[in-house]
Amino acid sequence: MDVAVRTVNLRKTYLSRGSRRVAVTGLSMAVPLGGVHGFLGPNGSGKTTTIRMLLGLVRADSGTAEVFGEAVPKRLPQVIDRVGAIVESPKFFPTFTARQNLVLLAGAIGSPRHRVDEVLEATHLGDRGRDRYSGFSLGMKQRLAIAATLLKDPDLLIFDEPTNGLDPAGIREVRDTMRSLGAEGKTVLVSSHILAEVEQVADTVSIIGHGSLLAEGRVSDILGGAGASGVGQVRVGVASPDRAAQVLQAEGYTLTRDDAYLMVGTDDPSAVTRSLAGHGLYVSELVPVRADLESAFLALTAGEGLGGEADRVAGGRSDGGAS
Numbered sequence: 279m280d281v282a283v284r285t286v287n288l289r290k291t292y293l294s295r296g297s298r299r300v301a302v303t304g305l306s307m308a309v310p311l312g313g314v315h316g317f318l319g320p321n322g323s324g325k326t327t328t329i330r331m332l333l334g335l336v337r338a339d340s341g342t343a344e345v346f347g348e349a350v351p352k353r354l355p356q357v358i359d360r361v362g363a364i365v366e367s368p369k370f371f372p373t374f375t376a377r378q379n380l381v382l383l384a385g386a387i388g389s390p391r392h393r394v395d396e397v398l399e400a401t402h403l404g405d406r407g408r409d410r411y412s413g414f415s416l417g418m419k420q421r422l423a424i425a426a427t428l429l430k431d432p433d434l435l436i437f438d439e440p441t442n443g444l445d446p447a448g449i450r451e452v453r454d455t456m457r458s459l460g461a462e463g464k465t466v467l468v469s470s471h472i473l474a475e476v477e478q479v480a481d482t483v484s485i486i487g488h489g490s491l492l493a494e495g496r497v498s499d500i501l502g503g504a505g506a507s508g509v510g511q512v513r514v515g516v517a518s519p520d521r522a523a524q525v526l527q528a529e530g531y532t533l534t535r536d537d538a539y540l541m542v543g544t545d546d547p548s549a550v551t552r553s554l555a556g557h558g559l560y561v562s563e564l565v566p567v568r569a570d571l572e573s574a575f576l577a578l579t580a581g582e583g584l585g586g587e588a589d590r591v592a593g594g595r596s597d598g599g600a601s
């Protein structure tokens with residue numbers, strides 16, 4: 279797999295008021311080249327610290343990181359022109375128009391003037407370029423921040439929680455922008471603690487908890503991954519659910535009751551039908567239940583003692599899923 283970003287055993291401890299806090303603990307992750315990669319984890323799980331290490335803003339205690347095959351921070355100057363990032367809210371002049379702000383920035387970093395119009399178009403701000411920044415909505419401000427990162431036409435974009443504080447319309451605008459950048463072949467690394475957010479925009483994902491990797495891969499594979507409760511379930515409707523439950527349990531299935539239905543953990547629905555039919559029980563309904571990232575995440579973090587934090591993450595779902 280061609281990768282844009284790779285970390286191996288990355289570790290960072292902060293010293294604060296005399297005590298040590300391990301923020302990132304042996305994190306190994308890989309971000310494939312091209313497309314949107316979600317960097318998902320509860321608040322405080324080490325996402326920002328990792329991003330800061332990739333950008334040379336924080337020095338790792340140990341481990342290695344590379345961007346486009348170059349070790350960072352040592353060889354960051356070799357790749358920095360290929361990287362655009364929003365880690366904190368960028369500063370723009372409020373009384374300047376969006377365009378004036380970008381022209382100023384383009385001049386400062388040596389980008390050609392025509393890039394300003396291109397990046398305004400790319401972030402769907404083409405018709406708002408002559409409006410003052412101070413009159414922009416939060417979503418437009420965030421898109422202008424993305425536009426600024428695009429000025430030097432980077433191959434890798436790193437966005438740390440880019441939809442924080444946005445309303446559903448703003449979230450959708452930023453999400454659409456990230457999607458089209460990924461579809462263009464750019465690599466977008468986007469951190470989030472909101473599961474629905476990542477699920478809707480990312481092709482691949484790294485899930486972290488307490489500073490280390492819990493799962494990584496295509497979103498679809500993680501959703502279908504074995505071993506996570508709530509993943510690979512079928513909802514079974516049958517005339518005698520109690521008896522059906524006994525039969526299935528005796529055959530080793532794990533299941534729960536959901537009103538008149540049985541929720542049966544399996545990746546092979548037809549085997550459930552066969553087992554029940556073998557005992558004269560005929561299913562009236564058999565529906566595979568598509569797990570979402572939330573159940574996968576909760577299942578993954580449950581074993582890590584992250585229940586409280588995972589719950590908080592799950593609570594964030596409605597923020598991101600409202601649009």
Ligand SMILES: Nc1ncnc2c1ncn2[C@@H]1O[C@H](COP(=O)(O)OP(=O)(O)OP(=O)(O)O)[C@@H](O)[C@H]1O
Pocket residue numbers: 292293294299300301302319320321322323324325326327328471
């Ligand atoms: N400058 C710092 N000094 C001391 N501790 C820090 C510092 N920055 C982060 N931490 C701690 O390191 C841990 C990881 O924080 P980090 O900001 O990387 O997580 P995060 O996943 O980005 O969280 P969030 O989603 O809340 O931004 C937290 O416990 C945090 O309190």
